[in-house]
Amino acid sequence: MLAGWEDIRAEVLRRIRAHDWRPGDTIPTEEALALEFGVARATVNRALRELAEEGVLERRRKAGTRVALHPVRRATLDIPLTRLEIEGRGQAYSYRLLSEEMASPPPAVAARLGLPQGAQMLHLVCLHLADDRPAVLEDRWLNPETLKVQPDFHLVSANEWLLANVPYTTGDISLSAANATADEARLLDLPPGSALFIIDRTTWDRDHPVTCVRLAHVPGFRMRTTV
Amino acid sequence: MLAGWEDIRAEVLRRIRAHDWRPGDTIPTEEALALEFGVARATVNRALRELAEEGVLERRRKAGTRVALHPVRRATLDIPLTRLEIEGRGQAYSYRLLSEEMASPPPAVAARLGLPQGAQMLHLVCLHLADDRPAVLEDRWLNPETLKVQPDFHLVSANEWLLANVPYTTGDISLSAANATADEARLLDLPPGSALFIIDRTTWDRDHPVTCVRLAHVPGFRMRTTV
DNA sequence: TAGTGGTCTAGACCACGTA
DNA sequence: ACGTGGTCTAGACCACTAA
Known part of the structure; x- marks a missing residue:
């Protein structure tokens, strides 16, 4: 197993790309995923938070976590002197x-x-x-x-x-x-x-x-x- | 007090901008800062990690955390369809x-x-x-x-x-x-x-x-x- | 080899916002 | 009102790497 937050992130991404979870779908709660993967909720939280920052997921309290409707890629640019x-x-x-x-x-x-x-x-x-x-x-x-x-x-x-x-x-x-x-x-x-x-x-x-x-x-x- | 990770982040940024900590300097360890601010180490870790991702700090195990020498601004671009x-x-x-x-x-x-x-x-x-x-x-x-x-x-x-x-x-x-x-x-x-x-x-x-x-x-x- | 950051856990409380 | 994510804690072990 060895499920770290990066593994969780990868597995969630895989399910999204495999269309197990489709754009607009609400995915299971942190608690449910923590139970499924056998990790602490904080670990799931870290994985889902990263995916939300990348624009793959949208998270709202009470409403839950959904797969983003509009597939926006987010790139980071370095702006040096x-x-x-x-x-x-x-x-x-x-x-x-x-x-x-x-x-x-x-x-x-x-x-x-x-x-x-x-x-x-x-x-x-x-x-x-x-x-x-x-x-x-x-x-x-x-x-x-x-x-x-x-x-x-x-x-x-x-x-x-x-x-x-x-x-x-x-x-x-x-x-x-x-x-x-x-x-x-x-x-x-x-x-x-x-x-x-x-x-x-x-x-x-x-x-x-x-x-x-x-x-x-x-x-x-x-x-x-x-x- | 009410020191959340965002407060810690802001205070570290303030010290850098006030030249309390200068580019290239090694800043105190997570443990020391946690003690100073009266929070758990995980809270300090979150704050410093964010600053590292923004390019303000450079972190390496054992070597510690330093103020980045080259002030690179990092911007995130959305690349839509x-x-x-x-x-x-x-x-x-x-x-x-x-x-x-x-x-x-x-x-x-x-x-x-x-x-x-x-x-x-x-x-x-x-x-x-x-x-x-x-x-x-x-x-x-x-x-x-x-x-x-x-x-x-x-x-x-x-x-x-x-x-x-x-x-x-x-x-x-x-x-x-x-x-x-x-x-x-x-x-x-x-x-x-x-x-x-x-x-x-x-x-x-x-x-x-x-x-x-x-x-x-x-x-x-x-x-x-x-x- | 020892010190530092990286991460995980189990539990807790809180903030937000939907219903 | 209550379910969900957001965050904090105290402790632990591990990974990397500088000395």
Whole structure:
């Protein structure tokens, strides 16, 4: 036997895939399964909890545990610092601050951060290079109220400074593709219209907006994961 | 007090962000923390395990628990069926099989699946539409050995059929951006060179290769997540 | 080989939400 | 009201691995 929680998880998954339990069905209670498999309820709980986190099961108190109707695969993406990502590929990392100024953000940015239209924010544009070739163009709007001290963004990238100094609790990430504008193409040394991989990220410290950043990655960039 | 595992998790996170415990530091053992917080070791274990899964801590038997050196954010992406995704936006879903033939896959596909160069595979090209406008172009290679029966892919999309009939255990996913080729642009009714969001997916059933698919999404497509 | 995390148990109480 | 999952406890044994 040797039924650990991973064995229980595998057996439940097997029954779902074999259609013993079909999408929408309520499966037996933790207590019943614990009895069947001859393990403690906590062991069954661990197995079913993992499957629920993966999106395979849906659990509600009193209502019981059901096989999820919509088979959603859930993948976990690692989102590293640009510097670490480049260094991880064995390339030399460098970084250039292209511009730094107080300005009024575009309406879309102000709206996403929940700030009034006219608010002044710190606007940074910088370039991340791999082996001295442009890799990522970063366009960032910073809420100046979250900056107690004003670091020198020539020396340290905004991302790394924020990570170390402004712990945030929540954030949105959006992944998309876009054709490079003329400016982007020039700065990234690409033909105009090249397909860029865009990561848009907005972060809050509790209820206080912190930053809104767009990272435009040159063609060849990939995010990988396993399910 | 009322220290549940979420409270422990929050307090550990607070200490890390306050630099009480710095990246690379070894933090106290589960036993010590359980004593300090006045809870059972299992409660501390749950809290630290969650933080390890999020990439904040690194745990090894005997060596102890350390604050992760490289602050990697880990985001979970939901990867729904194309049909459900379109219907979820309130649009009408439809689907067209454009071609279906046995052929020899390009070397890159054969290599990724670990099949010999000359192997014959089933090649499907199909189009997913939202409100009768092209949304996703699917280019799929199927290992015929995994198909016990040959379904009619005019009626059911390969993805949904596979999901219901070929349970797979492992899979790779890769996200990238690419300019539309002339063919892709024509099929998707886009200007040539449009930036497409590409999801490449390879799946195995244990050690048996099942399928390798490229989903090209029209501009405007986004994947979102929260961290 | 010894210290640390990983897991299991048997029991208990509680929170939630359906009926 | 009551059934179900969510969590906690105190103790135990095991697995891994650094010293």
